[in-house]
Amino acid sequence: MYKLLLCWRYLRTRYIALVCIVSVMLGVATMVVVNSVMAGFTHEMQVRLNGMLGDLVLESRSMDGAADAEAAMETIRQTAGDAVVGMSPTVSVPALMYIDVGGQSLTRQITMVGIDESTYADVSQFGDYLQHPDNREQLQFELRDDGYDVYDHQIEDQSDMKPRQAMADAGWRYRRYKAMLKAQQREQRRRADAARMQALAASGVDPQAGFGETGAADSAAVPGGANDDANPATAFSDPFATAAGDEQPQGRDFDPANETHTGIVVGMGICSWRGSDGADQFIALPGDDVRVSFPKASLPPEAISEFYTVVDFYESKMQEYDASFVFVPLRKLQESRGMIDPTTGIAKFTSIQIKLAPGVDANQVRDQLQEAFPSELFLVSTWRDKQGPLLAAVQMETAVLNVLLFMIVAVAGFGILAIFFMIVVEKTRDIGILKSLGASAGGVMGIFLTYGVSLGAVGAGVGVAIGLAFTHYINEIADLLSQLTGQPVFDPAVYYFYKIPTIVNPLTVAWIALGAVLIAVAASVLPALRAAKLHPVRALRYE
Amino acid sequence: MSELRANLAAVSGGDASLVAPRRAAHATAPHVRLAPLPAGVVDAAPVLLGCRGLQKSYRKGAHQIPVLQGIDLEVRQGEFLAIVGQSGSGKSTLLHLLGTLDRPDEGQVHFDGSRIDNLPAATHDLLRNRYFGMIFQFYHLLPELSTLANVLAPALIAESTLGYWRRRRDYRRRALDLLELVGLSHRLKHKPRELSGGEMQRAAIARALLMQPRVLLADEPTGNLDRSTGEAVMQTLIELNRQSGLTIVMVTHDRWIAEQADRTVQLVEGRIAD
Numbered sequence: 171m172y173k174l175l176l177c178w179r180y181l182r183t184r185y186i187a188l189v190c191i192v193s194v195m196l197g198v199a200t201m202v203v204v205n206s207v208m209a210g211f212t213h214e215m216q217v218r219l220n221g222m223l224g225d226l227v228l229e230s231r232s233m234d235g236a237a238d239a240e241a242a243m244e245t246i247r248q249t250a251g252d253a254v255v256g257m258s259p260t261v262s263v264p265a266l267m268y269i270d271v272g273g274q275s276l277t278r279q280i281t282m283v284g285i286d287e288s289t290y291a292d293v294s295q296f297g298d299y300l301q302h303p304d305n306r307e308q309l310q311f312e313l314r315d316d317g318y319d320v321y322d323h324q325i326e327d328q329s330d331m332k333p334r335q336a337m338a339d340a341g342w343r344y345r346r347y348k349a350m351l352k353a354q355q356r357e358q359r360r361r362a363d364a365a366r367m368q369a370l371a372a373s374g375v376d377p378q379a380g381f382g383e384t385g386a387a388d389s390a391a392v393p394g395g396a397n398d399d400a401n402p403a404t405a406f407s408d409p410f411a412t413a414a415g416d417e418q419p420q421g422r423d424f425d426p427a428n429e430t431h432t433g434i435v436v437g438m439g440i441c442s443w444r445g446s447d448g449a450d451q452f453i454a455l456p457g458d459d460v461r462v463s464f465p466k467a468s469l470p471p472e473a474i475s476e477f478y479t480v481v482d483f484y485e486s487k488m489q490e491y492d493a494s495f496v497f498v499p500l501r502k503l504q505e506s507r508g509m510i511d512p513t514t515g516i517a518k519f520t521s522i523q524i525k526l527a528p529g530v531d532a533n534q535v536r537d538q539l540q541e542a543f544p545s546e547l548f549l550v551s552t553w554r555d556k557q558g559p560l561l562a563a564v565q566m567e568t569a570v571l572n573v574l575l576f577m578i579v580a581v582a583g584f585g586i587l588a589i590f591f592m593i594v595v596e597k598t599r600d601i602g603i604l605k606s607l608g609a610s611a612g613g614v615m616g617i618f619l620t621y622g623v624s625l626g627a628v629g630a631g632v633g634v635a636i637g638l639a640f641t642h643y644i645n646e647i648a649d650l651l652s653q654l655t656g657q658p659v660f661d662p663a664v665y666y667f668y669k670i671p672t673i674v675n676p677l678t679v680a681w682i683a684l685g686a687v688l689i690a691v692a693a694s695v696l697p698a699l700r701a702a703k704l705h706p707v708r709a710l711r712y713e
Numbered sequence: 714m715s716e717l718r719a720n721l722a723a724v725s726g727g728d729a730s731l732v733a734p735r736r737a738a739h740a741t742a743p744h745v746r747l748a749p750l751p752a753g754v755v756d757a758a759p760v761l762l763g764c765r766g767l768q769k770s771y772r773k774g775a776h777q778i779p780v781l782q783g784i785d786l787e788v789r790q791g792e793f794l795a796i797v798g799q800s801g802s803g804k805s806t807l808l809h810l811l812g813t814l815d816r817p818d819e820g821q822v823h824f825d826g827s828r829i830d831n832l833p834a835a836t837h838d839l840l841r842n843r844y845f846g847m848i849f850q851f852y853h854l855l856p857e858l859s860t861l862a863n864v865l866a867p868a869l870i871a872e873s874t875l876g877y878w879r880r881r882r883d884y885r886r887r888a889l890d891l892l893e894l895v896g897l898s899h900r901l902k903h904k905p906r907e908l909s910g911g912e913m914q915r916a917a918i919a920r921a922l923l924m925q926p927r928v929l930l931a932d933e934p935t936g937n938l939d940r941s942t943g944e945a946v947m948q949t950l951i952e953l954n955r956q957s958g959l960t961i962v963m964v965t966h967d968r969w970i971a972e973q974a975d976r977t978v979q980l981v982e983g984r985i986a987d
Contacts, residue, residue, distance in 0.1 A: 174874060175862070176855075176857065176858075179857035179858065183857055599853070600856070600857075602853075603853045603854075603855060604855075604870065605814075605838075605841075606812075606814055606841060606847055606849075606853070607842060607866055607870055607920075608839065608841040608843070608867065608871065609838065609842075609870045610834070610835060610838045613870065705815075706815070707809050707814050707815050710814075710849070710853065
């Protein structure tokens with residue numbers, strides 16, 4: 171009983187004990203916050219990775235693919251049975267994309283994926299990442315009239331994010347408007363040419379047959395006999411005519427105001443970037459035409475170039491994917507690359523995405539499937555296998571951070587050790603008094619152990635409370651710090667999240683608190699032993 | 714417990730007459746002494762505490778300093794024994810050995826007919842808690858606790874949390890009675906540093922009596938007090954001895970104080986002088 175009473179009195183009257191509590195508290199709070207944020211990031215990343223990659227992937231080791239997706243899917247179904255709930259064949263190929271921006275052509279290196287729009291959304295979260303609500307329901311490679319998301323539908327709290335105003339214009343209306351502008355420009359250019367021709371005619375130079383017409387064929391027909399300075403306009407308009415993507419590549423009767431090329435879904439990172447103010451800037455919108463070059467699946471490879479119309483953006487918030495993937499209809503890509511056998515009509519595929527039933531062990535199914543397919547031609551991997559190094563790195567990072575932060579708590583433990591020794595020395599006479607009154611060595615030791623436990627418990631308790639509060643308001647705190655320092659603490663341009671994701675794992679918090687208390691107890695053992703071993707007579711005489 | 718109650722009742726029953734004459738004596742005739750018990754009463758009582766051939770030395774660096782060199786002593790039940798001696802004569806050490814705060818190098822300590830110096834530490838703790846009451850020159854109250862809590866400290870040490878909780882009313886009543894007995898009822902909530910020396914010593918006496926000990930060991934109880942205060946404390950001790958038959962062993966260097974005891978033993982250089 172006296173142990174608790176004295177413990178409480180010492181705790182209340184020794185303000186230096188507060189220092190111990192504060193150091194334990196800070197260590198615990200930091201660990202709680204760091205673990206929550208790391209867990210949040212990891213979770214976010216894993217959800218995105220899994221969403222992107224599906225559960226299981228069967229890949230052909232050949233870039234040109236393997237024949238007959240139907241047969242392969244049948245084999246999968248027979249091998250894995252009920253474990254498989256969805257499958258979708260895809261073709262992927264490295265490609266170059268050319269985006270026309272104000273007459274300049276921007277080239278991007280991309281990975282072009284042909285997907286079967288009816289099944290692809292079943293095997294991954296792909297559908298959720300699209301920007302048009304109807305496409306999220308069921309993807310169609312068709313340009314929508316309008317209604318593309320101005321507000322990021324994946325963020326619950328819209329208060330902090332900048333709306334994507336440009337997306338309000340996207341769609342058919344934007345396409346028609348651009349087509350109209352193009353037509354007006356062409357008309358202006360035609361009139362300017364006509365005026366120039368008339369001026370030339372008036373100055374005595376004989377105008378040739380190109381009068382009143384524009385276009386590559388006509389400007390090429392301008393005679394070489396004319397002076398160099400006589401036809402600069404037509405000479406310069408020529409390269410623009412071919413570089414500008416939405417001229418007429420497929421024949422004279424293609425009308426951009428009413429027609430589109432095959433639809434393409436482009437990664438958000440390819441067509442936009444995020445400014446440091448958190449607002450997204452776009453270089454192309456749904457409704458724009460882009461040109462893509464990729465190799466045919468033939469020997470020798472032959473590069474082909476095709477026009478596509480952007481019909482939607484896709485944003486997984488994994489920068490790596492958003493900045494490199496574009497999606498086109500599977501059949502169209504197979505045709506363009508010559509992957510369809512002309513006699514049998516059987517098409518090649520490069521991979522099959524597999525969705526597993528919930529609760530199924532992906533590794534086990536992977537091993538079953540790998541046995542069913544020749545491993546020199548096919549590779550079966552889970553999404554974790556594919557992102558193994560990244561996941562391992564994040565796990566490693568968390569572990570190292572925890573070790574380092576635990577050191578902080580351990581340092582707090584040494585503080586407790588030093589301060590306890592001090593208190594034992596200061597309280598030597600009291601210890602002697604207690605012993606003269608019949609307190610046992612174990613009892614005296616108990617006072618200081620209880621003291622240590624209380625310090626640890628109070629420190630850990632308050633630390634957990636502060637840590638949880640900090641985690642809860644971490645975005646507000648980050649904003650405040652940004653305002654105070656003038657430097658963004660959490661730059662959305664870097665992380666592609668608007669907010670810092672956090673997940674509080676109760677078990678982790680419990681372990682942290684327990685660890686802190688244990689350290690406090692361990693640190694109080696030595697001083698407590700010293701107190702217990704004090705000789706009562708010498709302690710009583712201590713001045 | 715009932716025994717203690719009876720004693721307490723005996724003591725506090727004569728409270729009015731006890732406290733008043735003491736104050737009167739203090740104020741008017743400081744040298745008035747209570748009549749000693751008839752010699753035969755104490756002499757016939759059994760030996761409660763004693764030692765034989767007690768030796769103790771302290772080591773200081775390479776030197777062995779002998780403090781006690783063979784002490785034989787017997788304290789009878791109900792006796793008030795004073796041990797006098799110069800500073801450094803070993804009288805405090807003797808008291809510590811009798812009170813099991815320390816262990817002798819040679820010799821034996823007996824309590825109530827059995828040897829106690831060789832008992833394990835836990836039993837010594839129990840003896841100090843239940844059978845010996847101790848008071849010291851520098852009072853040795855716990856500075857963090859109030860007067861009342863200080864008096865209750867032995868009970869807190871003796872009992873588990875639950876046990877104390879169950880008997881807290883009894884203990885509290887006993888502590889209040891004792892504080893009233895020593896005249897500190899008005900100082901219950903005060904911390905030791907807010908008390909005068911005499912008050913602190915009286916609180917220490919109350920604490921020493923809480924567990925109803927068989928022997929009270931007093932180490933220079935008046936050594937740090939002025940004459941009149943010291944006398945009042947002495948008066949309290951004498952009354953305890955006379956009224957409730959409490960056995961007291963007191964160490965002092967003050968001959969005048971020692972004279973008030975039943976018997977005086979002189980200690981010279983670690984031996985009892987004849």
